[in-house]
Amino acid sequence: GFKVAAGFLPMLGVQPALGRGFTEDDAQPGRDTVVILTDGFWRRYFSADPDIVGQSVDVDGTACTIVGVLGPSFTIFHVLNREVELFRPHVLTPTDREQSIGLYAKLRPNVSIDAARAQLAAAYAGLPIPNHLWTAGLRPLSTTFAANARPTLIALEWAVALVLLIACANIANLLLAVSASRRKELAVRHALGATRWRIARDLAGETIVLTIAGAAGATLLATWTVAVLNSTVSFLDVNRLHPFQVDGWVLAFTIGLALIVTLFFGVLPARAAARIDVVDALKDLTHGVTVGISNRHLRHALIIGELALSIVLTASALALTRSAVALQVLPRGLAIDGVMTAQVTLNDPRYLDTGRLVHTTSSMLDRLAAAPAVADAALVNYPPLALIRVGVPVSIEGHPPPTDLPLGARYWVVTPNYFRTLRIPMLAGRDFTAADDAKGAGVAIVSETFARRFWNSADVVGRRVETLFPQSAAFWVPRARRGPLTIVGVAGDVREDGLRDAAGLPQLYLPYAQNPTIVATLVARTRGGPAEAAAPAIREAARGADAQAPVSYEMSLDAVIGETFARPRVMAWLVGTFAVLALGLSAIGVYGVMTYLATARAREIGIRIALGATLGDIVWLIVGHAIALTGAAAALGILLAPMALRLLGGVLFGIGSGRSRRALRIRLVSLTRINESAFDEALQPVECLVPLRRDRLQLPARVREPLLFQLPDALAPLLLAAHEAGVFHHAQVLGDRLTRDVEAVGESRDRHRTVVAEARDQAQPGLVAQRRKHRRRSDERRVRLPGATRCSQDTSRSASSVSSIHPRSPRTPWRAARAGCDRSPIR
Numbered sequence: 001g002f003k004v005a006a007g008f009l010p011m012l013g014v015q016p017a018l019g020r021g022f023t024e025d026d027a028q029p030g031r032d033t034v035v036i037l038t039d040g041f042w043r044r045y046f047s048a049d050p051d052i053v054g055q056s057v058d059v060d061g062t063a064c065t066i067v068g069v070l071g072p073s074f075t076i077f078h079v080l081n082r083e084v085e086l087f088r089p090h091v092l093t094p095t096d097r098e099q100s101i102g103l104y105a106k107l108r109p110n111v112s113i114d115a116a117r118a119q120l121a122a123a124y125a126g127l128p129i130p131n132h133l134w135t136a137g138l139r140p141l142s143t144t145f146a147a148n149a150r151p152t153l154i155a156l157e158w159a160v161a162l163v164l165l166i167a168c169a170n171i172a173n174l175l176l177a178v179s180a181s182r183r184k185e186l187a188v189r190h191a192l193g194a195t196r197w198r199i200a201r202d203l204a205g206e207t208i209v210l211t212i213a214g215a216a217g218a219t220l221l222a223t224w225t226v227a228v229l230n231s232t233v234s235f236l237d238v239n240r241l242h243p244f245q246v247d248g249w250v251l252a253f254t255i256g257l258a259l260i261v262t263l264f265f266g267v268l269p270a271r272a273a274a275r276i277d278v279v280d281a282l283k284d285l286t287h288g289v290t291v292g293i294s295n296r297h298l299r300h301a302l303i304i305g306e307l308a309l310s311i312v313l314t315a316s317a318l319a320l321t322r323s324a325v326a327l328q329v330l331p332r333g334l335a336i337d338g339v340m341t342a343q344v345t346l347n348d349p350r351y352l353d354t355g356r357l358v359h360t361t362s363s364m365l366d367r368l369a370a371a372p373a374v375a376d377a378a379l380v381n382y383p384p385l386a387l388i389r390v391g392v393p394v395s396i397e398g399h400p401p402p403t404d405l406p407l408g409a410r411y412w413v414v415t416p417n418y419f420r421t422l423r424i425p426m427l428a429g430r431d432f433t434a435a436d437d438a439k440g441a442g443v444a445i446v447s448e449t450f451a452r453r454f455w456n457s458a459d460v461v462g463r464r465v466e467t468l469f470p471q472s473a474a475f476w477v478p479r480a481r482r483g484p485l486t487i488v489g490v491a492g493d494v495r496e497d498g499l500r501d502a503a504g505l506p507q508l509y510l511p512y513a514q515n516p517t518i519v520a521t522l523v524a525r526t527r528g529g530p531a532e533a534a535a536p537a538i539r540e541a542a543r544g545a546d547a548q549a550p551v552s553y554e555m556s557l558d559a560v561i562g563e564t565f566a567r568p569r570v571m572a573w574l575v576g577t578f579a580v581l582a583l584g585l586s587a588i589g590v591y592g593v594m595t596y597l598a599t600a601r602a603r604e605i606g607i608r609i610a611l612g613a614t615l616g617d618i619v620w621l622i623v624g625h626a627i628a629l630t631g632a633a634a635a636l637g638i639l640l641a642p643m644a645l646r647l648l649g650g651v652l653f654g655i656g657s658g659r660s661r662r663a664l665r666i667r668l669v670s671l672t673r674i675n676e677s678a679f680d681e682a683l684q685p686v687e688c689l690v691p692l693r694r695d696r697l698q699l700p701a702r703v704r705e706p707l708l709f710q711l712p713d714a715l716a717p718l719l720l721a722a723h724e725a726g727v728f729h730h731a732q733v734l735g736d737r738l739t740r741d742v743e744a745v746g747e748s749r750d751r752h753r754t755v756v757a758e759a760r761d762q763a764q765p766g767l768v769a770q771r772r773k774h775r776r777r778s779d780e781r782r783v784r785l786p787g788a789t790r791c792s793q794d795t796s797r798s799a800s801s802v803s804s805i806h807p808r809s810p811r812t813p814w815r816a817a818r819a820g821c822d823r824s825p826i827r
Helices: 039-046 113-125 141-181 183-191 196-232 248-265 267-274 278-283 293-328 354-369 418-422 448-455 531-545 557-564 566-600 602-610 615-647 658-676 678-682 684-689 701-710 713-724 727-784 788-805 812-820
Strands: 002-004 034-037 056-059 062-069 086-089 339-345 374-380 391-396 407-414 426-429 443-447 464-467 485-491 507-511 519-526 551-556
Touching: 034 039, 141 183, 141 196, 141 248, 141 293, 141 566, 183 196, 196 248, 293 566, 293 615, 339 531, 339 557, 354 374, 354 519, 354 531, 374 418, 407 418, 418 519, 443 448, 448 485, 448 507, 464 507, 485 507, 519 531, 531 551, 551 557, 557 566, 566 602, 566 615, 602 615
Parallel strands: 002 086, 034 062, 407 507, 443 485
Antiparallel strands: 034 086, 056 062, 339 519, 339 551, 374 407, 374 519, 391 407, 391 464, 426 485, 443 507, 464 485
């Protein structure tokens, strides 16, 4: 819980739902034994008892009276991803040296943040503080909550925007297809006197009806989604003051966004309707083959755009997932398997005695190490890789202190055997021993990065360093020994954050016996079993040493790491969900447009089948078009994906190197192949739910037989959907009609040829007699002419020679013979 001033809750405008708040009398010494419970704590541990006010509860060994219960909407405080459960009055005394105080103030009207910050700095500088290692700052509460959540919120906003654009592209494609299929209806209305504005207004009205229905469905779906988000996304993953909820602001934003989308994307079908050629539409010149041909480029652009956006979103999800996995499996410099942790808080007044505090924690460790399920045990103020990060200013031997900010390092207060328990290697020197107690010389162990950063060498055993802890009774500040500390060992680096400590931050280890803290974490490694097997031993050891010692935050070290890096994992999960949704919407869009085009081209398909096209040709005609659009979209998506990854660079880990880029490029190429088959993959549920029965396809026998042997299984859902839409039925009817017409033409041609042949045969005898008569007269004329024999001989010789040269020209020999005759005058 937290200790707060009496006016804190009223300043925030918070009133208890039950009972009362704190008063000034409650903040007096000896009167601070009252508490206010949070709603969650009241419901979990007191079953929402309405008569809870006035009952007593034990808080840190002190009996306190419950005076109030806060409402469920107050969730402003969270410590280590956990809700604060109660509040006590904060008693301030002149001798109190508490330095862990958070000040909250409400600015007066017309007072800026900068002016208030300057006044606070001046007041803080005038305080009689021994050292000024700490400074006073002022930051708006909204900025505090939004700072850490900003990258997550930006990523989610972009993901939602891309999904919205994809959905809008689908709606626009649907409206364009509907308006194209209704072109004759719209042309009739226009011919009857309806203005283009009237037609566009009616189409917009239909769009508004769809939008309202979609907004209502989205609101209902959102109410279910926020319940899942509240149970899976913690307050630390996405900083916020309240749980996710669908309130009036969300509804107003949804309605406004729906209206904007309607006005913007409803213009496309209205514009298409306004450009209809009434004469062509009424004549139906296109015969269904090219319905909406004027809008096909726009439809194709919408399909390519939505597929490209889905690829970009999927690439971002892959990068975030890879980053989250890299952070989870990053080599940490320690072994986390089989390690259990639990926090013990010893803030009883008895433990103001440092000797008693050290004795109690040593007793806990002895009991824990003797447990059969425990192989090694140690104690540390906070477990490594946890959410909390504590640092201390240090003074390095041989390094002059900087003028602006002191040197700093992360620190842990540990007991002997800590490095062995977590399998942290000792690179030089020794581990802490039992001799490193309050009576011994001050010692410390540093990490390899600490040694190389400040001394440029790993051989620093014997060097000296001094910690500059403030003199404070804060629970997280150790009761540290003053003066220089001798370095007795160098340990391996423990890589904590992955992102922020990529280069390694200095790490300092102090012996617990010389620097005890009231908050300690027991660490136990099991003997080969799961980490949870050590949990009972930890509880028994803690309560065996102090029956009133509270044991909390029982977690395996693997769970601690999972909680620390929950935000990248949650971000990858959320963006991945949107990516799956985007791919689904894109697949639905491609399927819808391809189905519409296949239906619109039923006459063309019938003609192709009648002319001998196989079913494979028809399928490739439709699917090839979809594959071409998908390929263009994949190329565009791969070009845009690096830009999206550049925007996510601040939250990605392990994506910056060239090898990582190549690996991601390979994944993008694989993603391209996935998207090329997205049309088929998205319809796999249809194939499973409605198995294709190929004999249901009412096709001609010459087309059905190849189907039974050559149809790829991946195209079965498409053909089934086309059959359900009546494409093949219409194609069969048109094809049979065209076949009958062609056969009729063929029969007419055959009858014509028969008539011509019969007429020729009947006329043939008269023609032969006439030719014979004409030949006899020619022969008689040659016999009567002088020189006829010589001409006949020359003609025969010329005919034979020319015939050998031009065998395919029967008339050529006679011309050549005629040219070779003696044309001398007859005497």
